[in-house]
Amino acid sequence: MSAAWWQWVASRDSLTARLVSAGGQRAFRVRLLDQRLGRPRRDEALALGLPPARHAWLREVALCLDERPWVVARSVVPLSGLHGQRLDRLGERSLGSWLFRQPDLERGPLEVSADPAPFHAASGPWARRSLFRHRRFAVLVQEFFLDRMADDLGLPSR
Numbered sequence: 001m002s003a004a005w006w007q008w009v010a011s012r013d014s015l016t017a018r019l020v021s022a023g024g025q026r027a028f029r030v031r032l033l034d035q036r037l038g039r040p041r042r043d044e045a046l047a048l049g050l051p052p053a054r055h056a057w058l059r060e061v062a063l064c065l066d067e068r069p070w071v072v073a074r075s076v077v078p079l080s081g082l083h084g085q086r087l088d089r090l091g092e093r094s095l096g097s098w099l100f101r102q103p104d105l106e107r108g109p110l111e112v113s114a115d116p117a118p119f120h121a122a123s124g125p126w127a128r129r130s131l132f133r134h135r136r137f138a139v140l141v142q143e144f145f146l147d148r149m150a151d152d153l154g155l156p157s158r
């Protein structure tokens with residue numbers, strides 16, 4: 001991985017905040033692609049330690065700068081840790097801006113891959129995921145960096 005991509009992929013603070021800052025004059029927007037109760041994929045259930053058929057809250061978004069998606073993300077939240085948090089009300093507000101305001105937030109190790117997003121057609125160089133915990137609330141956040149981000153920021157292709 002190039003050093004320029006490492007800066008993005010290995011960062012552990014809010015990606016939303018980093019995108020806003022890197023975007024400069026461009027307008028940041030979270031575009032909601034889908035949110036529903038459903039079955040996580042097998043690898044997601046494993047990462048969360050959930051029994052295979054257990055339903056979870058699924059949220060898929062595109063993080064856009066001037067309406068161009070730079071990152072697409074899919075988050076999976078086990079229902080057992082949801083106590084009154086209305087994630088469906090989040091809508092087009094960033095999950096990160098809520099998450100990073102929570103006290104006692106813990107973030108697990110980042111897992112990196114070059115897998116394409118299974119829910120979006122645009123391709124990209126890198127993907128990563130990590131588990132956030134805040135008391136009993138847990139969310140697996142999976143972020144797929146897209147080629148468009150590399151083009152707009154003049155980053156190397158990988």
Ligand SMILES: C=C(O[C@@H]1C=C(C(=O)O)C=C[C@H]1O)C(=O)O
Pocket residue numbers: 013014015016017030059060061063073074075093094095096097099141143
């Ligand atoms: C986890 C963060 O939030 C971002 C916002 C997301 C959303 O709104 O669904 C999803 C993934 C993240 O990239 C972050 O800012 O680091």
